[in-house]
Amino acid sequence: MSFLRPKDDTQPWKGRYQPYDLIKELCIAVGVIGLLAVALTVLFSSPDDKSSTISQWSHELPADFATAAAKELDETSDTAAYGPPYNHNGEGQHAAFLYPQKWLGVSHPINTAADFVIKPLETVPNDAALQSAVAEYKAAPEKQKKEWSEAYAKPLEEYSTAVEEKKTLPSTVSVDPSTGTVTVKASGAGPVGTMMTSLQSLAQSGGLEGGLVTSSGQFFQTDYTKPLLFMADGGLLAKRAEGLHLLGEQWGMMNETGSFPGQPWLWLYALWYQVEPFKSSENADVLVMLVMGVLSLAFVCIPFIPGINRLPRKIPIYKLIWREHYRAS
Amino acid sequence: MSMAAAIVNLNHPAHTVDWGFIHLSVANVVVIGLMFVVFFAAILLPFPGAAERAAARRGGGAS
Amino acid sequence: MSAPPTNPSKSWTVKVREKGVEALPPERLLPDGQPTYVASWIYVFGVASIASLIVIIGSGCILALKGPAWWHFTGVGHFFNSIHMWSVELFFFAMVVHLWGKYWMASWRGGRGRVWVTGAITFLVAVPAALTGYVSQQNFDAQWISTQAKDGLNSVGVGAFFNVTNFGQMYSYHILLLPIAVVGLVSAHVLLVRRNGVVPPFEIDTKKAAIAATSPDRGGPPPPPPSTATGAQS
Numbered sequence: 369m370s371f372l373r374p375k376d377d378t379q380p381w382k383g384r385y386q387p388y389d390l391i392k393e394l395c396i397a398v399g400v401i402g403l404l405a406v407a408l409t410v411l412f413s414s415p416d417d418k419s420s421t422i423s424q425w426s427h428e429l430p431a432d433f434a435t436a437a438a439k440e441l442d443e444t445s446d447t448a449a450y451g452p453p454y455n456h457n458g459e460g461q462h463a464a465f466l467y468p469q470k471w472l473g474v475s476h477p478i479n480t481a482a483d484f485v486i487k488p489l490e491t492v493p494n495d496a497a498l499q500s501a502v503a504e505y506k507a508a509p510e511k512q513k514k515e516w517s518e519a520y521a522k523p524l525e526e527y528s529t530a531v532e533e534k535k536t537l538p539s540t541v542s543v544d545p546s547t548g549t550v551t552v553k554a555s556g557a558g559p560v561g562t563m564m565t566s567l568q569s570l571a572q573s574g575g576l577e578g579g580l581v582t583s584s585g586q587f588f589q590t591d592y593t594k595p596l597l598f599m600a601d602g603g604l605l606a607k608r609a610e611g612l613h614l615l616g617e618q619w620g621m622m623n624e625t626g627s628f629p630g631q632p633w634l635w636l637y638a639l640w641y642q643v644e645p646f647k648s649s650e651n652a653d654v655l656v657m658l659v660m661g662v663l664s665l666a667f668v669c670i671p672f673i674p675g676i677n678r679l680p681r682k683i684p685i686y687k688l689i690w691r692e693h694y695r696a697s
Numbered sequence: 698m699s700m701a702a703a704i705v706n707l708n709h710p711a712h713t714v715d716w717g718f719i720h721l722s723v724a725n726v727v728v729i730g731l732m733f734v735v736f737f738a739a740i741l742l743p744f745p746g747a748a749e750r751a752a753a754r755r756g757g758g759a760s
Numbered sequence: 761m762s763a764p765p766t767n768p769s770k771s772w773t774v775k776v777r778e779k780g781v782e783a784l785p786p787e788r789l790l791p792d793g794q795p796t797y798v799a800s801w802i803y804v805f806g807v808a809s810i811a812s813l814i815v816i817i818g819s820g821c822i823l824a825l826k827g828p829a830w831w832h833f834t835g836v837g838h839f840f841n842s843i844h845m846w847s848v849e850l851f852f853f854a855m856v857v858h859l860w861g862k863y864w865m866a867s868w869r870g871g872r873g874r875v876w877v878t879g880a881i882t883f884l885v886a887v888p889a890a891l892t893g894y895v896s897q898q899n900f901d902a903q904w905i906s907t908q909a910k911d912g913l914n915s916v917g918v919g920a921f922f923n924v925t926n927f928g929q930m931y932s933y934h935i936l937l938l939p940i941a942v943v944g945l946v947s948a949h950v951l952l953v954r955r956n957g958v959v960p961p962f963e964i965d966t967k968k969a970a971i972a973a974t975s976p977d978r979g980g981p982p983p984p985p986p987s988t989a990t991g992a993q994s
Contacts, residue, residue: 472917590928
C-alpha cells in the first residue's frame with residue numbers, strides 16, 4: 369500500500385446499491401443553504417462598524433495621540449521597537465532557538481520618526497516656523513535628537529500613566545477640551561514642541577492618513593500598513609475593541625463586532641492565550657502558532673496516529689449511524 | 698447610506714457567557730451548541746427512503 | 761474529418777484521457793446509486809459544505825463585480841455582504857459537522873487516507889481564506905483584526921511576505937488565490953470519494969471480518985457501482 373493509505377481490514381463493498389440522485393441532492397442543498405443564508409440576512413443583516421481615523425483619534429484622545437506621536441519620534445513605540453518585518457530595532461519573538469521573525473528579515477521597512485512624523489510635517493506648506501523646526505531637528509546629531517524627543521515624551525508618558533491608574537494628572541500636560549490641543553511644558557525639548565503641535569493640527573485636519581498612505585510618493589496605493597501601525601501604537605483602536613469584546617483576554621479572536629457570531633472555529637487558537645505559559649509570555653504568539661501548527665498537522669494525520677485512529681471503533685457512535693445496515697444484516 | 702433595517706438588531710455590544718477562564722459571546726455559544734445539536738440530530742433522525750433500500754437489499758434494485 | 765493518429769501511445773492527450781477514464785469511468789464519476797448503508801442525515805453535510813461554498817462564491821462574485829467599497833454605501837450591497845457572511849458561517853458549520861461524522865465513521869479506512877487528508881487541509885486553508893476576507897472589509901473590524909493578526913503571523917516569519925495590513929494583497933488573496941486553493945482541494949477531495957466510494961460500515965461480525973481479512977481481494981479501489989437506471993427509482 370502507498371504512504372497515504374493506512375492498512376486496515378476494510379473490504380470493498382460487494383453488497384446492494386440503492387438509487388441515489390447526487391445532482392438533485394446538490395441542487396436541493398444549494399437551494400436550502402441559499403434560502404438559509406437569505407433568511408439569516410433578512411433576520412440579522414451583518415455588521416459594518418465604521419473605521420476609526422487618525423483625525424478622530426487626535427480629536428477624541430488628544431493626549432494619547434500626542435504620546436504616541438512623541439514615542440514614534442523618539443523610536444520607543446511598539447512599532448519602532450518591533451523588529452522584523454518593519455525594522456532592526458528588535459529581534460522579535462522566539463521559541464527556544466527558533467527565531468523565524470528575525471530570520472525572515474525586514475521586508476516592509478518603517479522608520480517611525482521619519483515615516484510617521486518628519487515626512488508628513490515636511491508636506492505642510494506655508495509654515496516657516498514649522499519648516500525651520502524640522503530643519504533644525506534633522507540637522508542635529510542623533511544624541512541631541514534623542515534628548516529633545518525624550519524630554520517631550522516624558523511628561524506625556526507620566527500623564528498617560530496617571531490617566532490609566534486614575535491618579536492626579538500632572539500639570540506639565542494640559543488639554544484644551546474645545547480644540548483638543550495638547551500643551552506640554554517640557555524644558556529641553558528644542559524644536560520638538562513646535563513639530564508635535566503641527567502634527568496634531570495636521571492629524572485633526574485629516575491630512576495625516578492620506579499622507580501616511582501615499583508617503584512613498586506613489587499616487588495609487590492599497591497598502592495601509594503605516595496608518596494602521598501608527599493607530600495601533602495609540603489607545604483608540606484598543607479602547608473601541610474592549611467595548612466590543614475583541615481584546616485578546618476577552619477571547620476576541622473568536623468574536624465579531626456587535627452581537628453577531630464570529631469565528632467559533634478559532635476557539636483553540638484563542639484558548640491558549642488565556643492559559644500559562646502563553647498568557648504571560650513575551651513570545652506568546654510564536655508559541656501559540658507552533659502549538660497550533662503541531663496540532664493542525666496532527667489533525668491532517670489522524671488516520672495515521674495510533675490510538676486516535678482506533679477511537680471511532682472503541683466509542684461506537686458508528687452503530688447509531690449505520691443502525692439500519694446492521695439491523696438488515 | 699441606505700440600508701434596510703434587520704428584523705433583529707445585533708448591532709449592540711455582545712452578552713457573554715463566563716465560566717472560569719472561559720469567556721465566550723452568546724452568539725458563539727449558540728453556534729457551537731447548535732453544531733452539537735445538529736450533529737446528534739443528524740445521526741439519530743431516520744433518513745428517508747428506507748423502503749427503497751429494503752427493496753434494493755431484497756434484490757429489487759441493482760446488485 | 762481528422763487525420764489518423766501517427767503514434768497514439770506517445771500522445772500526452774491520450775495518456776491523460778486513458779488515465780482519467782481508468783481512474784474515474786463515467787459511472788463512477790457520476791453514479792446514480794449509492795450503497796444501501798448510505799442511510800443517515802450525517803451524509804448530507806459534505807454536500808451542504810459544497811453548497812455553502814457555492815453560495816459564498818456566488819455572493820462573492822456579486823461583491824467583486826462592484827468593488828470592495830460598494831457594500832458600505834448601498835442597501836443591495838449590504839444585502840449581498842450579509843449573504844456572504846452568513847454563508848461563510850454555514851460553510852464552517854457544515855464542515856465541522858461533516859468532519860465530526862467522518863471521524864466517528866473512521867472514513868479513512870480501506871485506502872481512503874487521502875480523502876481525510878484533503879478534507880483536513882481544505883478546512884485549514886479555509887481559515888486564512890476567511891481571515892483575508894475579514895481584513896478586506898475596510899471597516900473597524902478590518903482595522904482591528906489586521907493589527908492583531910499581524911503579530912501572530914510576524915512571529916513565525918509569515919508576515920514578511922503576507923502582510924495583513926496591506927489591503928491590496930489581502931483582497932487579491934481573498935478573491936482569487938485562496939478560493940482557487942479551496943475549490944481545487946474540494947475537487948480533489950470529492951474525486952477521491954468518487955474513486956474510492958463511500959466508506960463501508962465497520963464489520964461487527966468478527967468471524968466474518970476474520971474470513972474477509974484473509975481473502976485475497978483486499979484494498980484498492982472498488983468496482984464502479986452498478987447503474988440503477990433500470991431499477992427502482994425514488
